Amino acid sequence: MNDRYPFIVIEGLDGTGKTTLRKGLFRLWEGLYGVTPLCVLTTNFLAVDQAAAIVTGKYQPNAGNRDAYLSAIAADKRATLERLVLPQRPARPVIADRWLLSELAFFAVKHDMKVSKTYEALATRLTAAPDLTLVLDLETDASMSRAHARQGDAVRADWDVHNVQSRVRETYESVVTKPDGFPLLGDVVRLDARRPRCEVLLAAWDVLRERHLVPSLTAQVEGGENHG
């Protein structure tokens, strides 16, 4: 096992179980290896001068602020890579709650922008890809009712509605079925999120193991190595 830990992205509609899976992976890494992952979000407001463009472009999207928003999230992602993800990878895995796929869907749904066009705009600014993008897939009705049942859930009328979420899901699907066109997503693996959460966690862990993204426990014991 080299000392480079993986950068893992979890994508999926609200309510599909991203937080649940992230917490499960976090505990497995801590419990099995004594290594605490770093968890980041799709936007971390690290490019401070871009914060206003991010908030306006996300919550009041219109044709006039589209390009400024795209450029702002590219700058924020670049700052997140340079200041959080890349420096931490020698020491711990990094798990992102949403990353590029969510942005492709936002621009497709809100601005009718082709995913290839959004991708190109972001790709020119990004220096590194995750090893893996896990896409939690669940019928829109089911994800929405899970999300709405959540305590304190803030529902947005222009986003958390069935026809919008269905279009977001269709966009995910269009990308997941053509991953070769989107190398900055890393390996893209769809997980069936209808299953009980322990099965989803096991499936995700199997994907990591198959790709040698988790250290082998035997090697660790034999080598007396402790990554903590």
Ligand SMILES: Cc1cn([C@H]2C[C@H](O)[C@@H](COP(=O)(O)OP(=O)(O)O)O2)c(=O)[nH]c1=O
């Ligand atoms: C994964 C999962 C979550 N839930 C609940 C827990 C949460 O209240 C809600 C949403 O899960 P959550 O993990 O918060 O999803 P996301 O981060 O993608 O929005 O659904 C279930 O009822 N069953 C499940 O299998």
